[in-house]
Amino acid sequence: MSTATTSPLRCWAEIDLAAFERNLKRIQAAxxxxxxxxxxxxxxxxxxxxxxxxxxxxxxxxxxxxxxxxxxxxxxxxxxxxxxxxxxxxxxxxxxxxxxxxxxxxxxxxxxxxxxxxxxxxxxxxxxxxxxxxxxxxxxxxxxxxxxxxxxxxxxxxxxxxxxxxxxxxxxxxxxxxxxxxxxxxxxxxxxxxxxxxxxxxxxxxxxxxxxxxxxxxxxxxxxxxxxxxxxxxxxxSALGRVAVEPIFSFHTRIGLIKDLPGGTDISYARTHQLKRDSRIAVLTAGYGDGVPLELSNRGSVLIHAQRCPILGRVTMDQTIVDVTDCPSAQIGDPVVLIGKDGAHEITTTEFSEQAQTIPWETLCSVTKRVTRVYVGSREL
CATH class of the missing domain: 3.20.20.10 (Alanine racemase)
Structure with a gap:
């Protein structure tokens, strides 16, 4: 077996099939x-x-x-x-x-x-x-x-x-x-x-x-x-909008690199963000080539160790930079939540879409083929 097939996932989406089945029952009952x-x-x-x-x-x-x-x-x-x-x-x-x-x-x-x-x-x-x-x-x-x-x-x-x-x-x-x-x-x-x-x-x-x-x-x-x-x-x-459905989709990546940079450093393409303080930044192993919209540049956030960490600078094709200065426990290889829950915090598909100035339909359809879908929570068929 090759190393590529055994290495940790760099970016993946989890689909909760048990929640999906519960949603179907609730919709049908309504x-x-x-x-x-x-x-x-x-x-x-x-x-x-x-x-x-x-x-x-x-x-x-x-x-x-x-x-x-x-x-x-x-x-x-x-x-x-x-x-x-x-x-x-x-x-x-x-x-x-x-x-x-x-x-x-x-x-x-x-x-x-x-x-x-x-x-x-x-x-x-x-x-x-x-x-x-x-x-x-x-x-x-x-x-x-x-x-x-x-x-x-x-x-x-x-x-x-x-x-x-x-x-x-x-x-x-x-x-x-x-x-x-x-x-x-x-x-x-x-x-x-x-x-x-x-x-x-x-x-x-x-x-x-x-x-x-x-x-x-x-x-x-x-x-x-x-x-x-x-x-x-x-x-x-809407009438069915009041049905108590559960989100079945979550979107994840990992920290690929952590580094310290001095205040005043420009971040990413076109230098659209400048650090206001000495900062610790993390480079995530996902970008717009995976489905992280360019529109989240300098406006979106992610969850790391149940803390919100802001996206800094322009999202790139394969990486996204976030500020982990206030998340000192963050380490290389740690999982990062782009959409979903982490502890008491949650970034919903709707919030993610609004931050990206788009709609949930486009968000879900834009998560690319190189993002592995992992199915959890249901019996094998």
């Missing part, structure tokens, strides 16, 4: 019996590792998986037959055949896409499952809401298409409740022309950031759950 759970696992399950996460979701009995593209969908299909898999992004024409090969559900927004897939189904002697996306104000995917009733009628007249769902996406669920209501009204109005849709289709408008459709008198019967299942409530004021 959903009405008629509300189906669409588990969003795109971008390698938000950086947590798709195989390990998807296996637990399959065991928990979620109703459907949602991914960004056919490559992600194929990975899930190889893990289990029969699971509904919704591809959220548009298909390239060269990818259409994968819908048949892997038994996927496509998102459609235009008549052209529908005609393409209908021809594919006819050529293969099968019906292609689709969800129609309706653009109610996001300005991204989806048929414009005023044109949706006509396209719904056209889809249902195509012999090789099987309409299985209709959905939309809110642009400002976290910040503009008034416009979210406008979008919701547009969506419901687009569905009015097709009575009884909710009885046979998945009707979903909300994700875990903006869910407000848990009442039994609404036509919605599915919800897309992404960030919440990983223990990060996107917006606590």
């Amino acid at each position: 959903l009405p019996a008629r509300m189906r759970y669409v588990a969003v696992v795109k971008a390698d399950a938000y950086g947590h590792g798709m195989p390990q996460i998807v296996r637990r979701l399959m065991q928990s009995g979620v109703d459907c998986f949602a991914v960004a593209n056919v490559t992600e969908a194929a990975d899930i299909r190889h893990m289990g037959a029969g699971w509904p898999i919704l591809v959220l992004s548009p298909l390239l024409p060269q990818e259409d055949h994968f819908v048949v090969e892997y038994d996927l559900t496509a998102t459609v927004s235009t008549l052209g896409e529908c005609e393409r897939l209908n021809a594919l189904g006819q050529a293969n002697g099968c019906r292609i499952k689709v969800h129609l996306k309706i653009d109610t104000g996001m300005g991204r995917l989806g048929i414009w809401h005023r044109d949706a009733p006509a396209l719904l009628t056209q889809i249902q007249a195509m012999p090789a298409l099987q309409l299985e769902g209709v959905y939309t996406h809110f642009s400002s669920a976290d910040s503009d409740t008034q416009f979210t209501e406008v979008q919701r009204e547009r969506f419901l109005r687009a569905l009015q022309s097709e009575r009884g849709l909710a009885e046979s289709l998945l009707i979903h408008a909300d994700n875990s950031a903006g869910i407000d459709t848990l009442s039994n008198d609404s036509p919605y019967n599915a919800v897309r759950i992404g960030l919440l299942q990983f223990g990060v409530p996107p917006y606590p004021k």
Whole structure:
């Protein structure tokens, strides 16, 4: 065995699968019996590792998986037959055949896409499952809401298409409740022309950031759950945001070097920080090449021996410099918490993201492949 495979990890993320399983149970308990759970696992399950996460979701009995593209969908299909898999992004024409090969559900927004897939189904002697996306104000995917009733009628007249769902996406669920209501009204109005849709289709408008459709008198019967299942409530004021989930992700590195420097010394590239006193600095074995954002330069902090230590100067590709003058017990090789708990202190994914002037979704997806994922807290499958 090589030295590289036996040396301590320089930078790693711990994924608590036991906490993940508890989160799933709590979310499922909060959903009405008629509300189906669409588990969003795109971008390698938000950086947590798709195989390990998807296996637990399959065991928990979620109703459907949602991914960004056919490559992600194929990975899930190889893990289990029969699971509904919704591809959220548009298909390239060269990818259409994968819908048949892997038994996927496509998102459609235009008549052209529908005609393409209908021809594919006819050529293969099968019906292609689709969800129609309706653009109610996001300005991204989806048929414009005023044109949706006509396209719904056209889809249902195509012999090789099987309409299985209709959905939309809110642009400002976290910040503009008034416009979210406008979008919701547009969506419901687009569905009015097709009575009884909710009885046979998945009707979903909300994700875990903006869910407000848990009442039994609404036509919605599915919800897309992404960030919440990983223990990060996107917006606590939402209905599911009040579910007591636990963070399952923590981010760690080590001290690679400790040295003393005199006051007045400039730190890191572009000399953006100057020491105001004689200082003891630690060089950490992680940088933006691992997922420590450049925006944390001179503003973020880490936990060492349960003490907060500020980041000094510009974060570099492979190292980050922190001040350990007030943490005299720090030693080379010591673990450092970038996200997570250390004693009584904690740096949450939300705090880390706010300090980096970004959002938790990007934070989790930006932890790079060279960061080893370590899975803890659950039975072996």
